[in-house]
Amino acid sequence: MDASAQLAAYIKTHPDSVGKVVDFDPGIDRLYQMDLTAANKELDKATISDTAKFSTWINKKLRDNNCIYGIGGYMEHRTIYKGIPLFDNGKDEPRFLHSGVDIWADAGTSVYAPLPGKIHSFNDNLNLGDYGPTIILEHDLSRLKLYSLYGHLSRKNLDTLYVGMPVSINQKIGDFGDVEENGHWPPHLHFQLMLDMEGKEGDYPGACRFSEKEKYLKNIPDPQLILQFPVVA
DSSP: OOOHHHHHHHHHTTTTTOOOSSSTTTTTEEEOOOOSTTTTTTHHHHHTHHHHHHHHHHHHHHHHOSSSEEEEEETTTTTGGGGOOOOOOOSSOOOOEEEEEEEETTTTEEEEESEEEEEEEEEEEESSTEEEEEEEEEEETEEEEEEEEEEEEEEGGGOOOOOOOOOOOOTTTEOOOOTTTSSSSSEEEEEEEEEETTOSSSSOEEOOOOHHHHHHHHTTTOHHHHHHHOOOO
């Protein structure tokens, strides 16, 4: 059974166990499906490499489509990472396969723990294109151990944390960070799930090599199982 199947089985038997990651009312709010692959010809290199232009592009998409959030990214092949040393060092196979879901919205947007648990670890990952301030929660779901990662937060969100700190369902744990603190990206949340942290603390790869897809599918469930957002055409 792969990672997504294990989590889906738990949720099926505990249908009321999942809370929210961001504020979203499916009866009112709309989502815009972001495409950050090579198929999106609107996103040229000049836009992607200029954070202000990239932010303007995203904000216009949300505004023009009357959407509160832009979403997408799970197992998306993102050639927008080309030339960013963190993902593409010019020597090894690049890490272009995105393993979480990105939720795009304004800096300061609230982030919540969708499951009860505790602080596993946290860190300010300062590399260009990296997560910036990151929180990882640990959840014990019956016989299933699950970890959830929240990247691109505000630096102030790390100030009062400690490892083992209990977190309750729907407790606010952070805010979307701004460009200067979130790895220099347009404001968004990188939300990712893992069954095994593989010894890592405060960080876990948010993008992997395409050749490693099957390996990571066994460890990284589809975040949509927790987000439970309506399907966007």
